[in-house]
Amino acid sequence: MKIKILSSILGLILSVSAFGAQTEGNGNFQEKLASFETQGGKYGIDSVKCITELSLYQEAFKQWKKSNYKSAIVNEFIPHWRWVFLNCPIASENTYVNGLKIISYYLKKATNDEEKNAYLDTLMMIHEARIKYFPNHYKTGRSQIGSLKGKMGIDLFMLAPERCEKAYNILKESVEMEGSKSSTAALVYYFRATIKMVKSGKADEELIIDTYDEISSIVDQNLIKYKDKAKYLSQWENVKGNINNTFEPYATCDVLVKIYSKKFEANPSDIVLLNKITKILKKKKCTKSDLFFNSTEALYNAEPTPESAMLMGKMNIEKEAYKDAAKYYLNAVDMIEDPLEKADIYSDLGKIYYKLNDYITARSYARKAIALNPADGMSYILIGDLYAASASKCGTNELTKKVAYWAAVDKYYQAKRVDAELTELANKRISTYSKHFPQMDVIFFHDLQEGASFTVECWINETTTVRAAK
Structure with missing residues (x-):
């Protein structure tokens, strides 16, 4: 009897998926969704039947929710939900929110790959339909496409990690759209999908580093944003720890230098690349490598900034090339307006000239530092x-x-x-x-x-x- 009911339900689900959703590679979600029509306004062409079907499934769904989504009543109301989904898709956004719960319920009960793929494709189609018909948040009126894509990508990766490439692309699009407003979950699964892509041979290790750099920037922005809000700060600190722990095996200086040396040799004047190399190597304390020195020098020559000049100065100090260090610090101080920042540089120049045994010049810069910062x-x-x-x-x-x-x-x-x-x-x-x-x-x-x-x-x-x- 149980098998018979499940077969019947699967038939209903497959009819929802009859637009071609059989496997990841067969059919396009957008093409399937294009077949939906929204004629007749919010409740479709047959508004009376839509309202009736909507009421029948929603009342039963409430009972199912009370059972913690375990009751067999779901088998009774799914035909009503299906009718609403197919015939009046803009009647309620909850059609999709609830639909994800319903299909997830059956997905967990799938006994073979064919059933699992059918349910999973239906789940993805529900996500796509929600994005199509409810692209804006019902309260704020702002776009929620990026956020919804994040949820879609998370579901796909969690339920079918073998589809990591599809999940990665969805999550990447979500993060690009949401930026600093990306959810913590979307960022975590975006990185996990990236790792899976590399492990499955679908991408090079460089992708892990690029994604880590992208996510870290977003996390750091939110750590600053929520520094006075303990609850949210804790969440973002946990994400930072999660991302860093996942990245750790790929964060060795040897790996980073190996990956970026080839790119630097191919494009030694690419400012975007140079910024990326210096940032990641500095963050991971790989500053003693020749790559870091060469890329920083190239960045300074291409686009002199106080930061790059200071960095060149510090690296020359580490090499005990004090005269060169002084040259870069002097260039840096000429580009800085803030008196306290100038004072710091003058103080460093004093120490440099002390190393050069030029005590008179060293004292001169120390006095300049004190004049700006008593x-x-x-x-x-x-x-x-x-x-x-x-x-x-x-x-x-x-x-x-x-x-x-x-x-x-x-x-x-x-x-x-x-x-x-x-x-x-x-x-x-x-x-x-x-x-x-x-x-x-x-x-x-x-x-x-x-x-x-x-x-x-x-x-x-x-x-x-x-x-x-x-």
């Missing part, structure tokens, strides 16, 4: 370090070879005054270099007194206070 304690630390490093070179006797430490310690005190977070660092230096102050007997020998003013000469030329070693 709270820049690290630049005071740098000047102190410059003075301490010069002490023995700036004197000829036991006193003058140590007076630079007075000036150095003065700068460390200034550092912690303007930036309390530097207190520990500054105190360590104060403790270290206070021990290098001249001894009390040396101070007396040179006819000086503690607390008196003293001008440190040499290149330093700072007035400080006489102090004995501690």
